[in-house]
Each structure stands twice: as structure tokens, then as C-alpha cells.
Amino acid sequence: xxxxxxxxxxxxxxxxxxxxxxxxxxxxxxxxxxxxxxxxxxxxxxxxxxxxxxxxxxxxxxxxxxxxxxxxxxxxxxxxxxxxxxxxxxxxxxxxxxxxxxxxxxxxxxxxxxxxxxxxxxxxxxxxxxxxxxxxxxxxxxxxxxxxxxxxxxxxxxxxxxxxxxxxxxxxxxxxxxxxxxxxxxxxxxxxxxxxxxxxxxxxxxxxxxxxxxxxxxxxxxxxxxxxxxxxxxxxxxxxxxxxxxxxxxxxxxxxxxxxxxxxxxxxxxxxxxxxxxxxxxxxxxxxxxxxxxxxxxxxxxxxxxxxxxxxxxxxxxxxxxxxxxxxxxxxxxxxxxxxxxxxxxxxxxxxxxxxxxxxxxxxxxxxxxxxxxxxxxxxxxxxxxxxxxxxxxxxxxx
Numbered sequence: 001x002x003x004x005x006x007x008x009x010x011x012x013x014x015x016x017x018x019x020x021x022x023x024x025x026x027x028x029x030x031x032x033x034x035x036x037x038x039x040x041x042x043x044x045x046x047x048x049x050x051x052x053x054x055x056x057x058x059x060x061x062x063x064x065x066x067x068x069x070x071x072x073x074x075x076x077x078x079x080x081x082x083x084x085x086x087x088x089x090x091x092x093x094x095x096x097x098x099x100x101x102x103x104x105x106x107x108x109x110x111x112x113x114x115x116x117x118x119x120x121x122x123x124x125x126x127x128x129x130x131x132x133x134x135x136x137x138x139x140x141x142x143x144x145x146x147x148x149x150x151x152x153x154x155x156x157x158x159x160x161x162x163x164x165x166x167x168x169x170x171x172x173x174x175x176x177x178x179x180x181x182x183x184x185x186x187x188x189x190x191x192x193x194x195x196x197x198x199x200x201x202x203x204x205x206x207x208x209x210x211x212x213x214x215x216x217x218x219x220x221x222x223x224x225x226x227x228x229x230x231x232x233x234x235x236x237x238x239x240x241x242x243x244x245x246x247x248x249x250x251x252x253x254x255x256x257x258x259x260x261x262x263x264x265x266x267x268x269x270x271x272x273x274x275x276x277x278x279x280x281x282x283x284x285x286x287x288x289x290x291x292x293x294x295x296x297x298x299x300x301x302x303x304x305x306x307x308x309x310x311x312x313x314x315x316x317x318x319x320x321x322x323x324x325x326x327x328x329x330x331x332x333x334x335x336x337x338x339x340x341x342x343x344x345x346x347x348x349x350x351x352x353x354x355x356x357x358x359x360x361x362x363x364x365x366x367x368x369x370x371x372x373x374x375x376x377x378x379x380x381x382x383x384x385x386x387x388x389x390x391x392x393x394x395x396x397x398x399x
Contacts (some may be wrong), residue, residue, distance in 0.1 A: 004306075006065045007287065007331040008181035015058050015188060019199035019222035025051035027381055028217050028224040030204055030240065033063030034180070034366055035359050037187040038374025039230050040109070044194035046382055051224045052196055053217065055203035059184040062234060063253060063366060064306070065335025066276055067287050069268045070104060070176035070367045071122055072097040072147070074343055076140040077273065081343070082342075091145045093344065096391060098147075100372040104183075107371075113186030115178045116282040122175035123152070125166045125271040132168040134354060139170045148173045160264055166271070177268050177279055180367065182368040207240050209355030230377045231350065231358035234338035234366070235302055241358060243351045247397055248338045248361045252299040253289055254310045258329040260284030262321055274364075276317065286324065288314055304334045309399035324361035339363045341397065347373050348380065348394040358394065359382070 013289075025319065029036050032054035034268055043050045054060075073082055073094050081090040108117050126132040126393040135151075142149040149172040154159075157169050192198055202219040209215045212253035215226045231237055231244075238245030260283055278288040291310045292299045298307060311332055318324040340346055340361025357380055359373035376388035 006333045015199040016200045019202040023224045025226045028226040029230045032058040035370040035374040036232035038371045039377045040191045042375045043380035044191045050196045052198045058188045059181045062335045064181040097368040112397045115182035117178040119176040120267040121173040122268045126168045126344045127272040137202045209353040215355040229356045232365045235336045237360040241350045250302045251339045255289040258286040259328040302336045345392040347389045347392040
């Protein structure tokens, strides 16, 4: 099955023409999702001459194919993150995602971006007794480490969830949501107004970055010569940087959106260890995604195709809520995310490409980390160092 257009991209038009001929820039950025938008915005504010290449259109990759969640933390529940990485690193990573949200919120207000941004928190729901115990443990650890979390069970859990069979939830008050395409495209417009040269429909066919100051990026009809190249391509990172090929895996996610319905869900929801997620947007539509665990091997790769079995299961899930029985599904689509080997972003130098820096591998939480990571790339260009890049340094994978 071929994926349909993401709901978020309905009615969008191209923002720029393809690259033609030879262009010179101080920095060339590849990838026009949230990470690339952050990098070019920071560079434009510093007066850096920047060329920005996108193979399709702004926010047509994973950044425009998700549910629009702005969550804190990684894909792992906090208790699991602590067990995997240790208490100190888990807390640092969690705090970084909160800083990422604050930075996004600030630029939304600064630029006046109309992107349906809301800060209603998020709700994590348990689908089994084992997951209930995990949620309760995570909530306790979050509170101990200074983060907000509220256990909701019994009458404290909203009836809409209890009636669907859920018993325990944890509400995270500081989380947010937005229309991802309107956000990224809003930043892109501001960057272009500040002098960034954007080129859409310009997939990169070759990249030479043997040293800083000697970078050449070629497309079908042109090339950019620059001092340095920033790779913000996430799932496609390994196609341009061989060193990243076995460190970032392309993983597909299925999505759907319904026709508008009366208010039902008060905030974004994660369930079944984050494999199932949904929210009701500003227009009343239910945006639902997940169930990748039904066919993890089948949902690998960069092809944005629908998975008939998973889409059917998602439709069945809607029936758990009486108010959604028979609701019209208006959009179905898929998107490809970049999952890193250890579930953390990869930021910094790219071995084998001395003239390149990368920020990739956001593991399904691009809107939780990518804005700060894109800004970190700009900081590395401008200052030679970045605290965020230090937290997620690419060299941790060097043998």
C-alpha cells in the first residue's frame, strides 16, 4: 500500500525552487526537518551565509509525519532509562529534553508562529500489571529527581480511559503538542527572511568533505561549495556518511487522522511502553500512531508505505472508545524515523568526513531533542564547542 499525504501537509505549497548551478556558502545544511530548521535559524541570526538543501520539501520527512508531541525524556520510561544509563545520565538527558521544549516554546512566541501549540501535559497509560508497576516506579523516580509527575488511578483517571480498560496513568504536566509542519515551516520562513538560501526538491547525489573549507555537495542540477556541511538527515544519515550507516537505523511509523469529533482527550497519550500514541488536535481530529511492535522487522527501511495489518489494528483500537466507533478516518500515512544504537541522539564530528558535523538518531523523539541538537551544530560552527554536543557526542561510538 502506498502512503497518503500526512494530515499536517494538506494544502502546503513549495517554499523554494530547486538548486541550479554553483552556489557558495559558509555553511551548507542538508535536511529541512526540525533539526535542520534549528541549525539554519541559529546560523542566520549570527549572520552566517547558509545554503539549505532538502530532497523533497520542508518538513516532508519524519518531522512532518509524526503526532506532534513535544515530550520530555527518551523513548524509554524513566525507570528503564535509569537502569540502562545510570541515574545521573538519565536525569541529565531528561533535563535536556525539557530545555529543548523551552527553546521551542520561546521561538514560537518570538516568531509568532501559528502552529496550534498547546501545553496541556501528556499522559502515560499502562496496558498490563507489569507496565503499571513500571509507570509507578518511573513516577516516583521523576519526582525524586525534581521533575513533575502525577499518578492517576481510580477516580483520578478520566472516565474515557477507564471505560477503554486502562487503570493506571501518569500525567506529565510540562509536556506540549503542536502542528509539526506549521512549526518547522514557520521557522523556515523566518530563516529565509534572514538570508538563508533554501533549495527544495534538491536531493544530494554526492558529498565531499575531506576537510573544513573544502566541502562540495552536489545535487542533480547544481552544487554548493562551503566551509562545512551539517547533516540533519536523521534516518537517511548513513546514505551520505558511511560511518553512520550502522549507528542509525531507519524505522517506519504508521499514522492516521480522523474527521473532527467533540472533545474527548485532554492531552497527548502514550500507552503500551510508547508503542501506541494519540492526541486530539486543535481542530478536534484524533491523530493516532504506533503499533510498530506488531511487526518490528517489517517496519524497517526508508520506504514511507502503509502497513495494512497495523493500520487495521489502529482502526480497531479506535473502537475501544464508544465516542469514536464509526468515526471517519480521513488520512493514513507513514514516516521514517532514525533510531540510534543506544537510543540517544548522535551529535558532532563524523569520522571519515572531516568537513562534516551531524545531528541524527533521535529515536522517535525528534521533537524532544532535535531543536537543541540542531542549535548545537550551529554552536560548534560558531564557537567550536557545545554543551549539548558534549552530552551526545558522536565519538562515543568510536572504537
